[in-house]
Structures are given as C-alpha cells and as structure tokens.
Amino acid sequence: MNDPVSFDPERFREEGRAVVDWIADYWASLASRPISPDVSPGDVRSQLPSRPPESPEPLADVLRDLDRVIVPGLLHWQHPAFFGYFPASASGPSILGELLSAGLGVQGMLWATSPACTELETHVLDWLRDLLGLPERFASSGAGGGVIQDSASSGVLVALVAARERATGLVTNREGLAQNNRPLVAYASADAHSSVEKAAGIIGIGRDWLRKIPADAAGRMDAAALATAMTADTDAGRRPFFVAATVGTTASGAIDPVAEIAAIAARHSAWLHVDAAWAGAAAICPEFRGPLVAGAESADSWGFNPHKWLLVNFDCHALWVADRATLASALSMKPDYLRNQATESGAVIDYCDWQVPLGRRFRALKLWMTLRMLGAEALRDHIRRHVAWAGEFAEQVAANPRFQLLVPPNLSLVCLALRAGDTATQALLDRVNATGHAFLTHARIGSRLAIRLAVGGATTTRDDVMATWRSIADLAN
Amino acid sequence: MNDPVSFDPERFREEGRAVVDWIADYWASLASRPISPDVSPGDVRSQLPSRPPESPEPLADVLRDLDRVIVPGLLHWQHPAFFGYFPASASGPSILGELLSAGLGVQGMLWATSPACTELETHVLDWLRDLLGLPERFASSGAGGGVIQDSASSGVLVALVAARERATGLVTNREGLAQNNRPLVAYASADAHSSVEKAAGIIGIGRDWLRKIPADAAGRMDAAALATAMTADTDAGRRPFFVAATVGTTASGAIDPVAEIAAIAARHSAWLHVDAAWAGAAAICPEFRGPLVAGAESADSWGFNPHKWLLVNFDCHALWVADRATLASALSMKPDYLRNQATESGAVIDYCDWQVPLGRRFRALKLWMTLRMLGAEALRDHIRRHVAWAGEFAEQVAANPRFQLLVPPNLSLVCLALRAGDTATQALLDRVNATGHAFLTHARIGSRLAIRLAVGGATTTRDDVMATWRSIADLAN
Numbered sequence: 001m002n003d004p005v006s007f008d009p010e011r012f013r014e015e016g017r018a019v020v021d022w023i024a025d026y027w028a029s030l031a032s033r034p035i036s037p038d039v040s041p042g043d044v045r046s047q048l049p050s051r052p053p054e055s056p057e058p059l060a061d062v063l064r065d066l067d068r069v070i071v072p073g074l075l076h077w078q079h080p081a082f083f084g085y086f087p088a089s090a091s092g093p094s095i096l097g098e099l100l101s102a103g104l105g106v107q108g109m110l111w112a113t114s115p116a117c118t119e120l121e122t123h124v125l126d127w128l129r130d131l132l133g134l135p136e137r138f139a140s141s142g143a144g145g146g147v148i149q150d151s152a153s154s155g156v157l158v159a160l161v162a163a164r165e166r167a168t169g170l171v172t173n174r175e176g177l178a179q180n181n182r183p184l185v186a187y188a189s190a191d192a193h194s195s196v197e198k199a200a201g202i203i204g205i206g207r208d209w210l211r212k213i214p215a216d217a218a219g220r221m222d223a224a225a226l227a228t229a230m231t232a233d234t235d236a237g238r239r240p241f242f243v244a245a246t247v248g249t250t251a252s253g254a255i256d257p258v259a260e261i262a263a264i265a266a267r268h269s270a271w272l273h274v275d276a277a278w279a280g281a282a283a284i285c286p287e288f289r290g291p292l293v294a295g296a297e298s299a300d301s302w303g304f305n306p307h308k309w310l311l312v313n314f315d316c317h318a319l320w321v322a323d324r325a326t327l328a329s330a331l332s333m334k335p336d337y338l339r340n341q342a343t344e345s346g347a348v349i350d351y352c353d354w355q356v357p358l359g360r361r362f363r364a365l366k367l368w369m370t371l372r373m374l375g376a377e378a379l380r381d382h383i384r385r386h387v388a389w390a391g392e393f394a395e396q397v398a399a400n401p402r403f404q405l406l407v408p409p410n411l412s413l414v415c416l417a418l419r420a421g422d423t424a425t426q427a428l429l430d431r432v433n434a435t436g437h438a439f440l441t442h443a444r445i446g447s448r449l450a451i452r453l454a455v456g457g458a459t460t461t462r463d464d465v466m467a468t469w470r471s472i473a474d475l476a477n
Numbered sequence: 478m479n480d481p482v483s484f485d486p487e488r489f490r491e492e493g494r495a496v497v498d499w500i501a502d503y504w505a506s507l508a509s510r511p512i513s514p515d516v517s518p519g520d521v522r523s524q525l526p527s528r529p530p531e532s533p534e535p536l537a538d539v540l541r542d543l544d545r546v547i548v549p550g551l552l553h554w555q556h557p558a559f560f561g562y563f564p565a566s567a568s569g570p571s572i573l574g575e576l577l578s579a580g581l582g583v584q585g586m587l588w589a590t591s592p593a594c595t596e597l598e599t600h601v602l603d604w605l606r607d608l609l610g611l612p613e614r615f616a617s618s619g620a621g622g623g624v625i626q627d628s629a630s631s632g633v634l635v636a637l638v639a640a641r642e643r644a645t646g647l648v649t650n651r652e653g654l655a656q657n658n659r660p661l662v663a664y665a666s667a668d669a670h671s672s673v674e675k676a677a678g679i680i681g682i683g684r685d686w687l688r689k690i691p692a693d694a695a696g697r698m699d700a701a702a703l704a705t706a707m708t709a710d711t712d713a714g715r716r717p718f719f720v721a722a723t724v725g726t727t728a729s730g731a732i733d734p735v736a737e738i739a740a741i742a743a744r745h746s747a748w749l750h751v752d753a754a755w756a757g758a759a760a761i762c763p764e765f766r767g768p769l770v771a772g773a774e775s776a777d778s779w780g781f782n783p784h785k786w787l788l789v790n791f792d793c794h795a796l797w798v799a800d801r802a803t804l805a806s807a808l809s810m811k812p813d814y815l816r817n818q819a820t821e822s823g824a825v826i827d828y829c830d831w832q833v834p835l836g837r838r839f840r841a842l843k844l845w846m847t848l849r850m851l852g853a854e855a856l857r858d859h860i861r862r863h864v865a866w867a868g869e870f871a872e873q874v875a876a877n878p879r880f881q882l883l884v885p886p887n888l889s890l891v892c893l894a895l896r897a898g899d900t901a902t903q904a905l906l907d908r909v910n911a912t913g914h915a916f917l918t919h920a921r922i923g924s925r926l927a928i929r930l931a932v933g934g935a936t937t938t939r940d941d942v943m944a945t946w947r948s949i950a951d952l953a954n
Binding site: 003004005006007008009010011012013015016017019020021022023024025026027028037039041042043044045048051052053054055056057058059061062066069070071072073074075076077078085088089090091092093094095096098099100101102103104105106107111112113114115116117119120122123124127128130131150151152153154157161164172173174175176177178181182183184193194195197198199201202203204205206207208209250251307311313314315331333334335336337338339342345347348356357358359361365368369371372373374375376377378379381382441442443444452458459 | 480481482483484485486487488489490492493494496497498499500501502503504505514516518519520521522525528529530531532533534535536538539543546547548549550551552553554555562565566567568569570571572573575576577578579580581582583584588589590591592593594596597599600601604605607608627628629630631634638641649650651652653654655658659660661670671672674675676678679680681682683684685686727728784788790791792808810811812813814815816819822824825833834835836838842845846848849850851852853854855856858859918919920921929935936
C-alpha cells in the first residue's frame with residue numbers, strides 16, 4: 001500500500017525486524033559504552049529539526065538519528081554496571097510482552113472492553129501473590145485482589161484515597177475536605193519514599209499532615225514513636241487514618257517493623273499500606289521472605305515493583321488490596337457511556353475503578369511472559385546472586401581501612417563512605433561515575449553522605465560488581 | 478547462554494522476529510475476525526494454570542496460549558470496523574517506538590536520568606503544538622511547554638492540582654483543604670468527561686464542588702449559565718478556581734464555546750483547562766482548526782490524546798501548560814537522593830515535577846516516530862477521510878425515514894437513533910454488535926439513547942463505514 005498511515009503487515013514485518021535487530025545490537029554493545037552521557041542542557045534539542053516533516057521519512061533515517069542524537073544523550077540504565085538509584089531492569093520476555101501489548105492495542109478499562117486483559121491481570125497477580133508468599137487476604141478468590149499500576153507513586157496515591165474515603169464514610173469524595181473539621185493525619189517514617197508526601201499533597205490532606213516518624217540508626221521506623229504520635233493526634237481530636245510502612249527504604253534498604261506498626265495502626269483503625277517497591281521482589285526467595293512479608297496479614301494494601309528487580313520492564317507496579325470493594329468505591333466513576341451488562345452483573349472487575357486513569361493498556365502480558373519464559377526458579381537465582389555479590393562487595397568495603405559501611409547491607413544494597421568525610425565521598429562518587437565504567441548514586445544516612453551500590457541489573461555479573469569495587473578503591477587512593 | 482534471565486541478544490533477535498510476525502499476522506487477520514469476544518466472566522481464567530511455572534517455557538508455548546486463550550477474549554480495538562467509544566488507534570511506527578522505549582529501558586524522571594528522554598519530549602511537543610496551531614504561550618521557548626501523560630484523566634488531575642495551588646498560594650499542598658474555610662469550586666459542562674469529576678474527588682475538593690453547567694441541545698456548555706454560577710459562588714464567599722472546557726464531548730463531539738468561557742473564567746482568575754482529548758487531533762487540518770483552538774490563547778492548560786486519533790498507540794496524552802513553573806511548583810517533591818547539578822542549575826526540565834508518578838518511560842519516541850514516519854500530510858489526510866466518511870454515513874441516516882440524527886455530526890462522530898424510541902435503538906445496537914462485523918457503543922443525547930459511530934481506525938476504509946450503515950439499516954427492518 002502506498003498510504004503511509006494504513007497498517008501494512010509486510011512493511012511492519014520488515015521494519016519490526018530492523019528494530020528488533022537494533023535493540024539486540026544495542027544490548028550487545030552496552031558493556032562497551034560509557035554509562036553516562038556527556039551532554040549539556042540543550043545539546044540534544046540543538047541537533048533536531050525545528051519542525052516535523054510533511055512527508056514520510058524511512059525507518060533507516062530514524063534509526064540513524066537514534067544512534068547519532070538520542071543514544072549519546074542517554075544514561076544507560078540496562079548497562080551491566082548500572083548500580084544507581086534502584087535499577088529498573090528489563091528482560092527479553094518483558095520487552096516482547098510490551099511489544100505484544102502495543103501490537104494488540106486493546107483497552108482494559110472495563111472487563112467488557114477486553115475480558116482477557118482484565119482476567120489475565122487478576123490471574124497473574126494471584127500467581128505473583130503466591131510466589132511472594134503474601135497472605136490469602138490479597139487473593140482475588142476472597143475479598144481482595146491485585147492490580148497493575150504504573151508506579152509505586154500511583155499505588156500509594158490510590159491507597160491514600162481509599163483510606164481517606166474509608167475514614168470518612170465516602171463523604172470526602174462528595175463533599176470535599178473543606179467541610180471536615182477533624183483533620184486527617186497520615187504517618188510514614190522519615191526515610192519513607194517521597195511519593196507518600198507528594199500524594200498527601202495531591203489528595204488535599206496536606207503534606208504537613210503526613211507525620212514523619214523518626215527512624216533508628218539503621219533507617220527503620222521507630223514504632224514506639226509512631227504509637228505516641230497517633231495517640232497524641234487522637235487525643236487532640238484529629239483522625240489518624242493512614243500509615244505507610246516501608247519494606248526497603250530508598251536510602252539504605254531498611255525494613256520497617258511492619259507487624260508492630262500494624263498493631264498500632266489497628267488500634268486507630270488506620271489503613272496500613274506497605275511500600276515494598278524495591279525489596280518486595282526478594283520475597284520470592286523463601287530465605288529472604290520472613291522480614292519482607294511480616295505483618296502483611298494485617299495490611300490493607302501492599303505493593304512492589306516488578307519493574308525494579310523482577311525483570312519486567314518499566315512500568316509495572318503490583319498493588320494488592322485486602323478489600324477491593326473499598327478501593328473501587330473510592331475511585332469508581334461510571335458515566336452512562338461506560339454502562340454495560342457485565343459491570344451491572346457485579347461478576348467482573350473493572351480496573352478503571354482501581355486507578356486514576358480511565359484507559360489502561362495490557363500490561364499483564366509482560367508480567368505473564370516474564371514469569372513463564374524465565375520461570376520462578378531462575379528469578380529466585382537472579383535475586384540470590386545479587387544479594388551474594390552485594391555481600392562480597394560489602395566485605396571488601398569493611399576490610400578497607402579508608403572506607404566504612406554506614407549501615408549493614410540490606411539485600412543487594414550497600415551504603416559506603418570514606419572515613420575522610422562527605423566531601424571526599426562526594427568527590428570519589430564523581431570520579432567513579434566519570435570513568436563511564438560504572439554508575440552509582442548517593443544517599444544520606446543520618447548526617448553522612450553515602451555512595452549507594454544497588455545490584456539489580458539484568459546482565460550484571462559478579463565481575464561487574466567486583467571491578468566496580470576495585471575502581472572505587474583505586475580512585476580513593 | 479543457558480541462564481534464562483540474562484539478556485541474550487541472539488535469542489532476542491529470534492524471539493523478537495517471531496513476535497513481530499505474530500503481530501503482523503494478527504493485523505492481517507483482523508478484518509476476518511469477529512470484533513467482540515464471546516466469553517462469560519471467568520472463561521479466560523479457567524483456561525490458565527493456577528500457578529506459574531518453576532522452569533522456563535518457550536515462546537512458542539506463550540504464543541500458542543495467546544492464540545488459544547487470550548485473543549478469543551479480546552475486543553479487537555484495531556479492527557477496521559471498530560467504531561465504539563473513541564477508537565485508540567495504533568500505527569506501525571508507534572508500535573515500534575513503544576518497542577524501542579522498552580528495549581532502551583531508560584528512565585526519564587529527571588533530565589539527568591537520561592537527558593535525551595526529556596529533550597526529545599519537550600521538542601516533539603513543540604512540533605505538535607506547531608502542527609495543531611496552538612498559541613505560542615504553550616511553547617517551551619517561553620514560560621510554557623508540553624508533557625506526555627498517560628491519559629486525559631491524569632492531565633486534568635495535574636491541571637486541577639496546579640489550579641488549586643495557584644488559587645491558594647501553595648498553602649493547600651502543605652496545610653491541606655481542611656484548614657480552608659472558603660470552598661474551592663470547579664466548573665465543567667454536564668457533558669464533560671467523567672475524569673473531571675473523578676479528579677475533583679481525588680484532590681479533595683469534592684465531586685459536589687464541581688458544578689455541572691447545563692449544555693445546550695447540541696451538547697455545548699451554556700456560557701451564560703457558567704457566568705451566573707461563578708458569580709453566585711463568588712457572592713456567597715466561595716472561590717471559583719477552575720473551569721474545564723470540552724472540545725469534543727464523549728457523547729456527541731460537541732465543542733464548548735471556549736473563547737466565551739475563557740473570558741468568564743478570567744473575571745474570576747480561575748484556571749482554564751481545555752480537554753480536547755479526542756477532537757484536538759483534527760486541529761492539524763487548517764480547515765477544522767478554528768473552533769478547536771478558539772480560546773486556547775487564554776487557556777492555562779490544553780490537552781489531547783495522540784493515542785486516540787493521531788495513530789500513536791496508547792498511552793500518549795499531550796498536555797501543554799502556559800506556565801510550567803506553576804505546574805512544577807504544585808507537584809515537585811525532590812528528596813535528597815534525587816538531588817543533582819542539572820536540577821540545581823535551573824536549566825533543565827525534570828518531568829517528574831509535571832506528573833503524579835516519579836518514574837517515567839521514554840514515550841516521546843513513539844510520538845517522534847509516528848510524526849516522522851507518517852509525515853504531517855498523511856496524518857491530515859487520515860483525519861480528513863474519516864470526517865468525510867462520517868459525513869456520508871450521516872447523509873444516509875438522514876435520508877432514511879426510520880432513523881434520525883440526534884445532533885449534527887461533529888467531525889467523525891455520528892449519533893443516530895431509531896424514531897421508534899430507545900428500546901428499539903438499544904435492540905438494534907445489540908443486533909449490530911452481535912454480527913461481529915462492526916462494533917459501536919451508545920450515548921445519551923438529552924433524554925434519548927443514541928448509537929454512536931466514531932470513525933478513527935488505522936485500517937478503517939470507506940467500505941467499512943458504508944457496510945456498517947447497510948448492516949444497521951438492514952437490521953432495523
């Protein structure tokens with residue numbers, strides 16, 4: 001066909017192969033690329049034409065510009081020596097699942113708009129609940145169930161809205177908070193992810209009404225301080241309604257004492273949300289599971305990111321709720337044009353009622369394909385290796401008199417610093433990243449600046465971890 | 478390599494080709510498939526194993542289950558005779574852009590986390606602003622700029638938060654709405670999309686404080702009624718802070734009188750958001766542009782979905798703001814671990830400050846590839862053809878004595894009914910959909926039930942539209 005708009009299967013076959021080959025070549029080249037881009041603000045844009053073309057351009061031109069303009073401006077998150085932030089690692093099956101989702105182009109907003117899109121999601125999140133050893137209350141066979149959100153930020157946002165509505169008998173959704181003369185108060189540790197505070201602002205309770213409970217030296221929420229704060233708020237006529245416990249903080253990977261926190265939250269009938277965004281994946285290994293899922297049997301919602309450490313490409317946040325009806329009642333909004341018999345029968349899940357957006361793509365495919373094509377045992381090995389390598393790395397740090405571990409390693413996350421102090425540590429981090437052979441980021445542990453090593457890459461090997469240690473140690477001299 | 482987890486470029490090449498071929502075959506088969514699935518709740522799940530596999534399964538098994546279990550449970554949104562809701566049409570280049578985004582696996586939360594990801598997005602939204610003929614105030618060269626959100630729902634949510642913060646001097650984010658004794662009031666037409674009301678609930682002002690301004694018989698907001706309502710609220714000590722104007726309502730495609738609405742909103746210093754989710758795409762054609770962008774020069778935010786009618790696969794909502802600093806100040810949340818020199822220089826955009834989630838994938842690629850590989854002229858032809866075919870379809874309806882057009886067609890959207898009444902119309906819609914040869918949905922136009930025909934498919938031809946009319950007319954006998 002000559003019409004460039006109409007989908008031509010033969011053209012797609014040919015161009016699809018070229019793109020698949022481009023990606024394969026990109027991954028094959030990753031280890032030899034500098035991880036960090038060497039660009040200044042505006043450098044990328046200055047190489048792009050100021051207007052889009054009137055006539056079609058061939059794929060080859062686009063791929064050439066990808067190589068010439070775009071790739072040099074990327075931080076290579078899939079590089080084997082990417083140890084920054086938390087890695088967001090992809091696998092071949094997940095990339096192909098994303099491709100299939102785009103190729104099918106169906107909408108999963110209602111069960112009726114593509115039943116398989118909804119049912120596969122519910123099913124695969126039941127699989128995953130089972131793999132992680134999460135309690136039955138989150139299974140769809142009972143009152144709970146799982147859903148895929150784009151990110152942990154969106155997960156905590158919908159949990160906060162559901163908690164707010166439960167605490168106010170669905171009145172806030174209708175009447176708003178301005179009519180509420182008994183302030184709602186939320187709680188999280190001082191080391192909790194920033195998305196909790198951001199969401200508290202968005203939903204209108206206000207960031208100041210998120211109480212940041214102190215953490216101990218290891219980064220764990222002080223449960224006694226939580227109990228005191230909640231009681232003080234109740235005594236003052238305020239309404240504690242939400243507690244976020246963190247399983248694996250961003251700074252140091254610390255794990256809050258969720259079971260203790262759950263007991264305290266329960267005394268105030270507050271919603272307990274567990275943010276296990278990064279660390280949750282490790283619960284697929286029985287030997288790591290205990291502290292990760294402790295207290296989950298009392299949580300109202302529990303979420304983690306398969307897109308961080310479970311090899312599903314971003315975006316894929318898995319969120320489970322114990323009471324799906326409460327979540328749906330807080331977020332449901334069914335105008336006439338979405339009315340349909342399946343919804344009215346009450347026999348189906350309409351996932352648009354579990355999230356902010358109406359539309360949703362078929363993200364369950366990539367989770368399904370990753371679990372099937374890698375298999376549970378290989379995923380466990382993947383996690384185990386990373387934890388072991390981080391442990392070896394930490395031993396090297398501990399044995400070097402210039403360095404110290406600011407906290408014991410948590411799973412595959414190591415926080416180290418130079419004894420010489422923050423300025424020296426920052427300078428060392430900058431020098432390591434300037435080599436282009438590794439990428440790490442920083443964190444604050446108490447008053448100290450730390451270099452963070454987060455092992456989680458899809459292609460990371462023990463050699464990458466050990467070579468990075470040698471580079472750090474050498475550059476410290 | 479034997480490790481199923483590690484990315485093997487040669488295996489990816491082979492499996493990638495198989496998936497590309499599967500998608501090409503799927504599209505080639507679409508016209509011959511029944512559009513709607515014939516499944517009952519639970520049918521899909523009942524065919525899936527209750528646990529994920531311990532060992533890796535081959536791609537061939539996954540593709541077999543895709544054919545056997547998943548595809549029969551889909552509503553085929555890319556079928557040439559899909560005329561329901563609003564089509565969410567994909568193109569080959571956009572699907573390949575999604576694939577590249579997944580294959581690169583980079584994060585665009587900060588400029589620093591992949592500069593090209595941010596800069597390409599800003600750049601391509603400047604391109605698109607230009608193509609649509611939107612005012613300069615939305616260009617990134619001034620105080621404004623564009624961003625990709627997942628959906629129009631998320632677009633209106635962030636616009637509402639920015640408006641709320643502007644109206645309250647950023648106090649609400651910190652202190653919450655409970656301290657606010659002067660209620661904030663938002664406005665939209667009674668025919669506005671449900672996402673406006675949903676977002677009003679989420680951000681804590683309450684759904685009841687979204688005033689639904691009556692629409693005229695054609696579905697357009699009554700500007701005089703808006704003026705009266707806003708003045709009454711101001712006189713009563715309330716604070717009108719936000720108006721959503723709709724350019725292309727979901728029910729009938731009606732276009733609110735945005736310029737008039739803008740003048741009224743300005744009298745109250747209220748934020749004006751334009752929701753052009755579906756119709757906005759048609760502004761790329763100069764002959765349709767006038768009413769679509771009228772008043773945009775006074776809007777604070779303006780959004781549309783390239784994933785509806787501009788052939789970029791879901792998700793891709795383009796949102797422009799006139800004052801990017803206000804949006805970012807309402808949503809920014811930078812903990813220590815995201816601190817970096819580029820952010821501190823003030824010379825870059827960090828798109829996590831423009832949205833709810835922290836993480837974000839490289840969605841600009843698919844928009845860039847669609848614009849380049851299809852070219853502006855072919856995209857205009859695509860829109861023009863659909864409008865012309867809808868016009869021909871509407872003429873047939875008007876000429877048939879059993880039928881009536883409930884409103885004149887708007888762009889490519891036609892709302893028709895049987896003169897015999899709603900029961901007959903609903904029965905006809907059910908019969909048409911039961912053929913499996915076309916898929917349409919319903920709407921309420923005033924007190925009447927309408928069958929909606931929304932032309933927008935990537936592979937839809939004039940024959941598909943005309944055959945659907947003949948089927949409707951035949952089945953009405």
